[in-house]
Amino acid sequence: MASLITCPHCGVRPKEEFAIRGDASRGRPEPMDSDEAWHDYVYVRANPRGRTFEHWHHIAGCRRFLVVERDTATHEVYSVVDAVEFLQRAER
């Protein structure tokens, strides 16, 4: 089955347990950034084909935010990490 996600805390779970929160690679603008920057951040969505990083909220499991690296065309999942770990990796 293609729609199984391996949560780092809970193990293999069906996608119904998750809420998908969108692109994880974009940073939040600074509070005093321009209206355009905030408009882009809040409203403008890309619809990428291929490998992406997304926030998945394991809402019916451990309630942690995860970052799922997957292919939007094939739904092949490459990696799943906790969002905290994803941030720490990005800072390194």
Place this chain on the structure above:
Amino acid sequence: MVRDYNNRHALEQKLRSAPTPPAADHLMVGHWRTIATVLARTGQEEAVRQAIASVPELSLRFSGPGEWLVVSEVEAPSGLMRHLEELCGGRAYVVDQSDGRAVFRLAGPNARSILAKGIGLDLHPAVFALGGSANVLCGHIPVNLARTDENAFELIVARSYAESLFDDLMRMGRAFDLTAAFSD
């Protein structure tokens, strides 16, 4: 002003009929069970887990990293809160859930087949080991599922979902003549 509050179980309306003798597969509703949420402070997860796991009367149910439901069959809510505060000593946040959750115990040879109708988790004895627990969806209802015996499972559900989960479980168990009653 002094008010009197009647403490009523969430399933009092549903389970009013006279108790029938339990069949091979039986759903027991824990009448009064003491439950608390324990959330460890950052870095204290392992210490808190070990402190609570060292007490045999307390059952730890995994709820998230550094977070557990603690179930006691012997202590009253105030006693459990005191006990947990002593054990954790400022290393964790403890919240009483005894009136906020309902506990179901499903036992019998067909317990796995019944649960498999609503739960997307591998319940094979070799995978979901004795003492294991997990937050899962049962149908559309989030529950905490734990394996407490060879063929026995405990489901902890938010009080407001208790009636819906009860209806779902009875429907899932109808093919196996599932019976239900309060445990005491």
